[in-house]
Amino acid sequence: MAQSNLYKLPAKYWMGRIAIGYGIGYFEGAVGDNTPHCHHAHQLSFAKEQGERIQVIAEDHCIWSSGVYIAANTLHHLLPGTYCSIYIDQTHFLADVIQHYLQAYLQPDSPITLLPESLVSILRAYFIEQNQTFESFQKLLSYCSGSNLKAQSVREERLAKFLILNHQQNLTLKQIATQFNLSESRFSHWFSDNFGISYRSYRKWLRLLQSFQAIDQDINLTSIAHQSHFSDQAHFSRTCKQMFGIQPSLLKFIPSIEQMPILLLSDQKL
Helix, strand or coil: CCHHHHCCCCCCCCEEEEEECCCEEEEEEECCCCCCECCCEEEEEEECCCCCCEEEEECCEEEEECEEEECCCCCEEECCCEEEEEEEECCCHHHHHHHHHCCCCCCCCCCEEECCHHHHHHHHHHHHHCCCHHHHHHHHHHHHHCCCCCCCCHHHHHHHHHHHHCCCCCCCHHHHHHHCCCCHHHHHHHHHHHHCCCHHHHHHHHHHHHHHHHCCCCCCHHHHHHHCCCCCHHHHHHHHHHHHCCCHHHHCCCCCEEECCCCCCCCCCC
């Protein structure tokens, strides 16, 4: 769509760029419709430009800040503006890394915490100036975890490659456990321990990845839902709202959605 036509679109649509990985996501652009909502991902939102502020309504008051951390399952509402938002599934290992880093700033009686200006500056440098989203997440992991990262095992490497090659098959826990000669329970624990996200959550994000790639201006949510292994359009829309707080139809004018590889515990970018 021509750039001039974008300005004629109703304000309800989200416009900008989106990158989605397994358990992680990133949005940068103009916020569209979002009613008060909560979702299963932790969220770090910050103003795109230095000196600007974002506005978030939560707990009956408005927060005006350069950046905020919103814990998963927290009811909130983003007011119109140009935002950058990082989403991290609550079962993902990066969620623990971020929470540990923010420990000194987290307020025990509030699920929303103002981000220190130093971290907001780092986030802008990593996610806006570099414009390589997966590398941005790798740098964020390194920055917040320091050197407390472990080497990737041969089995982890094998599984990562297997997931990439078979991402279209939507394998069940039993099917993939059999591929690695493990019981379902043992594989489930091993997957969570080493990949930082439950296999169930991984499959949910995988379906969202597949569906987001199919969204365009000639959107047919029912077809997309079935192709992405959702039971129906309602299931697809409900899952999207659970993870990001918005209806998938509001993303129809996003030019393209970047798909990121799986982020491993051993990943770091200096």
